[in-house]
Amino acid sequence: MSTLTPSAPPAGVPAAAPPGRGRRSSPGSWRWSDRAVLAAAWAAGIGLCVIAAAIVLYMGFRGIQYLRPGLIFSRPQVSASQAGSGGFLDPLIGTALLTVIGIAFAVPLAVASAVWIAEYGRPTWLARVVESSIEIVAGTPDIVIALFGLSIFQLGVFAPLSFTSEGGGVYGQSFVIAGIMMSLLALPPVFAATRDGMQSLPGHLREAAFALGKTRITTIRRVLLPSVRSNIATGVTLGMSRIIGDTAIVLLLAGGTPRVETQGSLPVVNVLRGTGSALTTYVYGNSPAGEGQAPEKAYAAAFVLLIFVLLLNLIVGRIGRTSADSGAVAVAAAGV
Amino acid sequence: MLERFRKPWPDRRAELTLGAVSLLIGVGVLAMIVFVAVRAWPIFQHNGLGWLGPGGSLEVQIGNMTAAGANAPAAVFHLRAWPFIYGTLLTSTIAVVLGLIIAVLASVFIVELAPERLRRVVIPVVRLLASVPSVIYGLIGILVIVPFVGNHIITSGQKESVENVVQLTGAGVGVASLILTLMITPIMIALICEALTSVPPSWKEGAVALGLNPLRAVRAVTLRAIRPAIVAAAVLASARAVGEAIMIQMVSGGKSFAPKPIDGLVFLFEPLRTLASAIVDYHEGIGAPPLRAAVYSFALLLLFSAFILSIAGYLVKLPLRKYQTRG
Numbered sequence: 001m002s003t004l005t006p007s008a009p010p011a012g013v014p015a016a017a018p019p020g021r022g023r024r025s026s027p028g029s030w031r032w033s034d035r036a037v038l039a040a041a042w043a044a045g046i047g048l049c050v051i052a053a054a055i056v057l058y059m060g061f062r063g064i065q066y067l068r069p070g071l072i073f074s075r076p077q078v079s080a081s082q083a084g085s086g087g088f089l090d091p092l093i094g095t096a097l098l099t100v101i102g103i104a105f106a107v108p109l110a111v112a113s114a115v116w117i118a119e120y121g122r123p124t125w126l127a128r129v130v131e132s133s134i135e136i137v138a139g140t141p142d143i144v145i146a147l148f149g150l151s152i153f154q155l156g157v158f159a160p161l162s163f164t165s166e167g168g169g170v171y172g173q174s175f176v177i178a179g180i181m182m183s184l185l186a187l188p189p190v191f192a193a194t195r196d197g198m199q200s201l202p203g204h205l206r207e208a209a210f211a212l213g214k215t216r217i218t219t220i221r222r223v224l225l226p227s228v229r230s231n232i233a234t235g236v237t238l239g240m241s242r243i244i245g246d247t248a249i250v251l252l253l254a255g256g257t258p259r260v261e262t263q264g265s266l267p268v269v270n271v272l273r274g275t276g277s278a279l280t281t282y283v284y285g286n287s288p289a290g291e292g293q294a295p296e297k298a299y300a301a302a303f304v305l306l307i308f309v310l311l312l313n314l315i316v317g318r319i320g321r322t323s324a325d326s327g328a329v330a331v332a333a334a335g336v
Numbered sequence: 337m338l339e340r341f342r343k344p345w346p347d348r349r350a351e352l353t354l355g356a357v358s359l360l361i362g363v364g365v366l367a368m369i370v371f372v373a374v375r376a377w378p379i380f381q382h383n384g385l386g387w388l389g390p391g392g393s394l395e396v397q398i399g400n401m402t403a404a405g406a407n408a409p410a411a412v413f414h415l416r417a418w419p420f421i422y423g424t425l426l427t428s429t430i431a432v433v434l435g436l437i438i439a440v441l442a443s444v445f446i447v448e449l450a451p452e453r454l455r456r457v458v459i460p461v462v463r464l465l466a467s468v469p470s471v472i473y474g475l476i477g478i479l480v481i482v483p484f485v486g487n488h489i490i491t492s493g494q495k496e497s498v499e500n501v502v503q504l505t506g507a508g509v510g511v512a513s514l515i516l517t518l519m520i521t522p523i524m525i526a527l528i529c530e531a532l533t534s535v536p537p538s539w540k541e542g543a544v545a546l547g548l549n550p551l552r553a554v555r556a557v558t559l560r561a562i563r564p565a566i567v568a569a570a571v572l573a574s575a576r577a578v579g580e581a582i583m584i585q586m587v588s589g590g591k592s593f594a595p596k597p598i599d600g601l602v603f604l605f606e607p608l609r610t611l612a613s614a615i616v617d618y619h620e621g622i623g624a625p626p627l628r629a630a631v632y633s634f635a636l637l638l639l640f641s642a643f644i645l646s647i648a649g650y651l652v653k654l655p656l657r658k659y660q661t662r663g
Binding site: 030034041044048049055109115130134136139141147150151216217248252283287288298313 | 446631
């Protein structure tokens with residue numbers, strides 16, 4: 001599947017190839033159009049690497065230039081000048097909070113439906129409905145998911161989840177609401193990774209368990225789910241990186257206050273019902289596109305954000321390497 | 337309570353529970369379509385399908401909506417969204433066409449040409465590019481690329497030529513499409529690479545044995561075999577491109593303006609709004625019912641196109657099953 005026949009361009013040759021290539025065609029003897037395509041393909045591959053390196057290096061440079069420990073550990077202030085507007089401790093907490101809520105909602109839903117699709121999946125039409133629903137969720141823009149969240153959680157029924165005004169108006173905005181909508185972002189990758197893992201498990205695993213008199217659901221819980229653990233981990237990591245990187249949902253549903261504002265007096269619930277921002281909206285708000293003209297803060301926060309994304313990427317790669325076939329899943333699910 | 341949970345479940349109940357949870361996702365999608373459609377309804381009621389067409393200035397129409405308040409007269413609901421739709425189509429088309437060319441070349445490079453060592457670098461790089469948050473692309477766009485284009489690439493003659501219509505700052509079609517290309521190319525590469533690796537190597541070897549050079553063989557046999565996957569990649573990537581909101585909002589100049597190809601090269605520097613970036617721009621004003629309906633109508637169109645594109649993606653992937661490959 002990989003490297004070409006020995007006549008491939010330089011260094012594409014496995015070590016086994018003899019040094020002398022004899023009369024086989026080498027790029028030098030190809031028609032100019034073929035040579036142009038070859039050059040273009042190399043340029044595309046190398047070009048992507050150069051662009052990625054440029055992004056990481058530039059953000060790293062700006063990050064080292066502007067990021068100070070004080071920024072991470074101080075809370076944002078409302079101020080007109082860049083010097084007085086504090087750091088981004090609250091957005092950092094917001095990002096962590098949203099990630100936890102989003103994953104907490106997405107994983108049970110995604111794993112349950114993946115198990116159902118892979119192991120039961122009857123009636124077939126229903127299974128197809130569920131699978132296409134997830135595909136639609138995967139294709140729905142985050143901004144539309146955010147608007148949907150706003151419209152549904154502004155209903156009076158959901159007032160206990162939401163930040164409310166003095167007069168009882170329901171804003172449809174809070175951390176828990178943003179987190180629930182975030183779970184829709186993490187759902188497709190977790191689902192795809194789990195389902196593909198389940199479907200690629202060899203049949204004898206199930207047969208052995210059945211032969212021991214285990215029921216289907218016991219087999220799933222004791223045998224199948226433990227063996228797709230690394231797939232689920234890959235899916236969760238991909239889901240986390242989608243949640244961490246999302247701006248639109250936080251912008252519309254988390255309320256947009258620079259600090260974490262609480263609602264009510266119950267200790268944990270008041271934060272969940274409260275409003276705030278995440279790193280992404282902090283970057284957005286401090287860029288020229290938002291109101292705050294504080295590009296230095298935006299660069300610093302974006303650098304932290306990029307580090308998170310890089311770390312999650314490393315984790316996906318690591319999981320992919322330890323279990324041979326989920327690497328392909330990782331690449332495929334990244335596209336979902 | 338927990339004790340009951342730990343005991344083995346009866347199989348039947350487990351199946352029903354899992355099925356019900358899965359069904360919840362379907363119900364959620366249905367609710368999404370219904371809620372967005374209901375909120376968007378007043379706009380369609382007043383404008384019919386004329387909503388899709390051109391006519392009048394969007395700035396004025398949306399300005400009226402913002403100013404109207406709670407008891408808006410019917411005339412305020414007048415909206416012709418063509419400039420936004422056009423902006424969406426324009427940026428997505430440019431990005432998908434450019435991205436597809438790059439993605440096919442890069443995939444061939446990754447799967448067929450790159451030495452093993454280089455491939456081990458390129459694959460994580462592609463994955464990284466796919467997972468960089470859009471706000472970071474937007475930030476680099478607005479702080480680095482837009483000022484660069486505005487100061488060095490657009491000549492003052494070009495700025496003067498359209499001075500009376502629109503101000504050129506650098507933010508616009510060109511920068512937005514370029515960054516969008518960068519954002520969707522990795523998705524296409526992932527899908528095309530997967531298809532490329534699933535083509536039996538013997539097919540290409542046969543072509544090489546018949547005297548084609550290896551690159552020709554790839555073009556004539558491998559790429560031809562995965563044509564449906566290439567189309568599917570383009571379809572999925574365009575779903576992503578159509579829905580991109582934050583990055584476009586940051587680098588597109590934020591003017592409800594329809595760039596005119598008739599302006600020649602200047603066209604590439606003219607500002608625009610897409611449906612998704614318009615939602616970001618106007619979301620704060622959705623307390624006003626007419627504007628709320630307008631914003632939700634943009635969302636409904638996006639949702640509809642996501643729906644169509646996912647069906648299209650499914651249909652074009654069908655022929656792939658013939659080769660027993662996953663697309």
